[in-house]
Amino acid sequence: MENIYKPYLARIEEKRKETYDTTSFKLVFVDDEVRERFTFRAGNFGEYSVLGEGESTFCIASSPTKKGYIECCFRAVGRVTKSLAEKEVGDVIGFRGPYGNHFPVEDFFGKNVVFIAGGIALPPVRSVIWNVLDLRDKFEKVTIVYGARSVADLVYKHELKLWEERSDVDIVTTVDPGGETPEWKGKIGFVPTVLKEVAPSSENSVAVLCGPPIMIKFTLPVLRELGFKEEDVWTTLENRMKCGLGKCGRCNVGSVYVCKEGPVFTAAQIARMPNDF
Amino acid sequence: MPYLKMDSADLPKVARKLAASGARLVLPVREGDERFYREGADPDSLDLTTIPKNSIKEFLFPKTEKILRYQYRGKDVTVEDVPPAAAGRTVIFGARPCDAASLPVVEPLWNWDYKDEFFNARRGATVVVTYACRTAPDEACFCVSVGLGPSSDQGSDVLLFPLDETVVAVRFVTAAGRELESAFAEFGKGEVAEEALEAFRKTGEASLAHRKKFDRVQGWLEAHFEDRLWEEKAFRCVGCGTCTFLCPTCHCFDIQDESCFDVGYRLKNWDACQFSLFTLHTSGHNPRDTQPKRYRQRIYHKYAIYPQKFGKILCTGCGRCVAHCPVNLSLYDVVATAQERAERGD
Amino acid sequence: MSDRTAGIRAIAGKWLQDGTVEAVLGWEQGTYRDKTAPVLVRKAEEVDRLVFNERCTNNLMTYLKRDPVRSLNTVGIVAKGCDIKALIGLIQESQVPREKVKILAVTCPGVRNADGKRPVKCAACDVNTPVFYDEIVGEKIASNPDRAARFRDVEALEAMTPEERHRFWREQFDKCIRCYACRQACPLCICSRCIAEKNQPQWIETSAHPRGNFAWNLIRAYHLAGRCIECEACETACPADIPLMLLNRYMAKVVEQSFGYEAGKDPQTQPPLRTFKLDDDNSFIL
DSSP: OOOTTOOEEEEEEEEEEOSSSEEEEEEEESSHHHHHHOOOOTTOEEEEEETTTEEEEEEOOSOTTSOSOEEEEEEOOSHHHHHHHTOOTTOEEEEEEEESOOOOGGGGTTSEEEEEEEGGGHHHHHHHHHHHHTTGGGSSOEEEEEEESSGGGOOSHHHHHHHHHOTTOEEEEEEOTTOOOTTOOSEESOHHHHHHHHOOOOTTEEEEEEOOHHHHHHHHHHHHHTTOOGGGEEEEOOOOOSSSSSOSSOSEETTEEHHHHOSEEEHHHHHTSOSOO | OOEEEEEGGGHHHHHHHHHHTSOEEEEEEEETTEEEEEETOOGGGBOOSSOOSSOGGGGTSOSEEEEEEEEEETTEEEEEEOOOTTOSOEEEEEEOHHHHHHHHHHHHHHTSSSOOHHHHHHHHTEEEEEEOOSSOSSTTOOGGGGTOOTTOOTTOSEEEEEOSSSEEEEEEOSHHHHTTHHHHHTTEEEEEOHHHHHHHHHHHHHTTTTSOOOSSHHHHHHHOTTOTHHHHHGGGOOOOSHHHHHOSSOOOEEEEEEEETTEEEEEEEEOOTTSTTTTOOTTSOOTTOSHHHHHHHHHHIIIIIHHHHHSSOSOOOOOHHHHHOTTOOOHHHHHHHHHHHHHHTO | OOHHHHHHHHHHHHHHHTTSOSEEEEEEEOSSTTOEEEEEEOSGGGGGGEEOOTTOOSOGGGGGGSTTGGGOSOEEEEEOHHHHHHHHHHHHTTSSOGGGEEEEEEOOSOOOOTTSOOOHHHHTOSOSSOSSOSEEESOOOOOOOOHHHHHHHHHHHHTSOHHHHHHHHHHHHHTOOOOOHHHHHOTTOOOSSOGGGOOTTOOSOOSOSHHHHHHHHHHHHHHHTTTOOOOOHHHHHOTTOOOHHHHHHHHHHHHHHHHOOOTTSOTTSOOGGGOOOTTOOOTTTO
């Protein structure tokens, strides 16, 4: 009997504490066949579980171009994520997925791609960033604007360095005013403000955006001013999800089930949704 | 085409025969002043007087059910399937049409891309013998409002028509129903003409003639998400799960892990959008932080979202939510208001 | 129209007109059979919605813990003697400031449930004419409490052996569907995050299996011990027909025998299980 609620088992191959409350894992599926067969698209999410504590919803933070493993990054705030954060390399956790829709990366071929992310919202965007960088010659200019409340809150710091070192990527990192350290060499300012300064061209461009609601609220007008059309601004929504299968009735925003018809949406689609966030 | 005629007093005997093969038998029985559908009850306690307080939902979608088993051995953990509970042959004998009709309504959801084999296994093994309503059994009934009726055969394998206190006509609706013919035939006492069933159906519908048809509700809801109706109407809702849990079509659920040392189960439990925690994010943000918003979600899910997605209203008009709400917040009243406003162009 | 209904409308209208309260919480005629339903009247023109009859069973004090009533500065509440006991409990526990609520008391000969029968609380009632109120309507009714009626079903329970009692409650709690109607209807279930809603740690299993249901129902009974004012809102609301009041009255009997305390009587006292005094009687424990 096919059990849609049964997770794959995955072993933690790498664990990194990104910030004081954020952890990232590199996961390898225990079952050889699953490891071979498993595919997904950038933007998909999964239900990560600690058997005995429960399941938690977050994105797959790695790119589908990387085979044999997946990565995730999460903040320890609740029962399940706190328990996940205590797991060590070698421990086995559960993973159900991939669920949801995805970023239409092929539609971005031949275009400039502007990535904008804030804080813990980098992981879902990171999946697309690596997807794009692994197919670099298919895209035009790649711009990344990433910021967090403070230096301590930046995640995937070692990758920010990697991207800075690449000549085919323009990356600007920033921290909120007051969040800088004496050694900080990046910008100081809120992400929407910095984006305005960077002023990426909207000509033949798409934007991939993810961040806390307040950041999104102030970033969308900046993109609009820069000339980005709402159909070309892509984001991923977070909502309280549980089954990931469209059945438990929890995640809908109006008639849109975030787990089935999302979590990836354009700004145009979001503008049409009722205020059920 | 004529239908089999039998004595209603023989119905328990038919039920007993159907259970003889080892099938799980579910019947409405009397408990105190109420009726409940119960499994394993003695067929002689069959009580068809009125609509039972619970629905047949719990026999296809249990209030709690194990969906997998896990075992820790040191750092390693394994997961095993748990076969769906109570997936053996089940006969629901004496379901009301509104209960039977709930099954085809929820089937598309349990099979929306991903197939829930827990539900499907039980659905495939269940046969429904429905007891049609001569007249609406309760003041709260409104099946006609959602396109059904007291003689609806939706979801039924066999349909019983109580033509009067002693005579029942039997209509075998589906192939699965026809397989039960021999159990009934033994008690057959002749035939009933199709016309008698027509008259029966008309009597039933006449008893509900005062109920509004909810044919404009979906459109009105789609255009009035921010309407003040929800604040006005849902004040008195106390946020319990009574309406949701008694409802034959409500299916929202929670997933929980329960362990005892190194062994445990993952369970699927009934949950309700009326609970304050239902959409609460760990961050503390709650998209539906007030009861009117949660109540709005219930109405929208049933009368706008589900029809948009699956072409059916997620409600069979059984009236349990109306009859048993502790504060008399009548879903019928609220939806009828939406219908009236749609008719007025308001 | 009864005198009580007329009296309630008059006072509610006056209070709303002169701004004594922002709103009046009372009952209106319902739409299912003879049920009444809670209503919040904010304008004097709407007071004709208010009624009082023997189907006014809901304990309206339960709305004090939720918005919109929670956020009001002043509210008038139409209340029977039993309802007022709940308010006394809330005042004892500092949940509601006395000044917030204007009690529109109504003398009550007893109410009837959906089955037409009087609940046990009415037979044993000693507050037919409330004594704690701001205004009162209705002719004075002398109380004639049938004290034996209050604990009659509890005595039957006490006569069972522990095994019989366990089996009895197992059967009853198996019916529980964890809808929490009992908790939501109860005016004294006031925790902003119920113990059943906590998961760090998970104190009670939320699943509706026998173990989880036992835990939930017993813990609720314990949290109400010495506080429950026996308004029967929980049992009336329960869709699974569980005899919750049997358990609550059992606990009330134990509290009365051990501490000599009855809930909801005197705002100046405190429920015994909520307080510690050096001279607490420990004789029955040690």
